[in-house]
Amino acid sequence: MEDTIAAIATAAGEGGVGIVRISGPRAVEIAADVLGVPAAKLQRSVRVGWASDRAGARIDQVLAFAMRAPASFTGEDVAELHGHGGSVNLGKLLAAVVERGARVADPGEFTRRAVANGKLDLARAEALLEVIHAGSDRAWRQAQDNLGGRLGEEATALEQRGLVVLAELEGWIDFPEEDLEVQSAAWIDGEIAALRDACGALSDGFRHGRAVRQGLVVALVGAVNVGKSSLLNALVGVERALVAPDPGTTRDWLEVSDTWNGIRVTLVDTAGLRETSDAIERRGIELGEQRVASADVVVVVNDGVAPWDDGRRHGTRAVVIRSKSDLLPPPAGDHGPLAPPVASIGAPAAPIAPPVVTPSASPVSGALATSATTGAGLAELRRAVLAAGGVADREGSESAVVTTARQHTLAVTARDAFARALTGWRDRRPPELVAIELREASAALARLRGVDVGDRVLDELFARFCIGK
Ligand SMILES: Nc1nc2c(ncn2[C@@H]2O[C@H](COP(=O)(O)OP(=O)(O)OP(=O)(O)O)[C@@H](O)[C@H]2O)c(=O)[nH]1
């Protein structure tokens, strides 16, 4: 039999009220004893009474009620004492409960019991944690959607579809003499492909979800004097970074936070890149590069004067722009995509020429033209940055999202297993082998919502919860 656990369920510190929650077979009996009433008197309706310790000394006047199993959060008998807030007061209430036989709960133990008792699937338990930790509207919305069961339902639906395909295939394995109809073969092909894509979309949503919860770090990089600091100021609308016509103005990296489309964006300005004999500037460039290495998105700034930087070394994180577009000659007709300036081809990052801006180089195709002076292209830049960070365009266009590394790994496992099943199917491998892959995919989807998850995974997950949840 489970023991009875108790904890302060409200945030530490001062507050109007604070709650001690008790769950387990003796929960109601213990709470009633704290109030000095028979257990039968403690029910769903709220009761006012004095809580006392076992020696009979009064502690606090409280509201108390009880919920009988299984109609409670944990699925066990639960009682709550609502006292006045404050850590000393609540500490004494909790002590009065513990001295009557309850044990102080581990972090997340209430939720863990709820999962064990089938009140909550694991995906929803994880979402509960995200709801509590949500730091922005979008993060909160996403968490509430999953708490409402969105992710679990999606995983269940995909698992079911996978199992239907598996059944079809197994029928064929059992009765190979009955040739599989052409129609049925095409259907199997289409279903497996669709399932692979759906699991792919689910796993791709991880980056989006993480950006929504944690925000994006966006670094501005480029040669000296290309306009990085000006761009940072223009993007956030505050004169945060120093701007000057001499190259090497920014020697340290600095960051500013802003909110774009509900996503917290931390912009990092870095020291312009150039060969330099100045040890301090060199160290500044180094530190900037470390910051860039861990950025989610890298905005590569070109002013058309310094050798063109295509940003390729930053991979898909790169957003390449052509700055100071106000200095470009006005477009006279459509030139079509232009080649990069000749200087950039194979040219090493040479010391930069004096900052006489000769707008010789037009934007290379694919490079976004921006101007910190006129604000041209900034809205497009913000959009491009969010897209490179994996953020879906609009709130609401978000499908079910995996939000934890655990969920992400399982979505990837399912996607890969469906992909292998599809390859096997199309290569006419024995159906038994295809069936193995389908079973693996379905098992991963089942684990996603919490079936057959080992104790170690549960320990890790619930350790992230606060005590009292
Ligand atoms: N016309 C025009 N000038 C700009 C624009 N952006 C920056 N500048 C000018 O370019 C010069 C350099 O700008 P910064 O923003 O300091 O350039 P930076 O890349 O931060 O330079 P470092 O910190 O030295 O690496 C300044 O004289 C700015 O006024 C722009 O959009 N249009």
Ligand SMILES: [Mg+2]
């Ligand atoms: Mg600068």
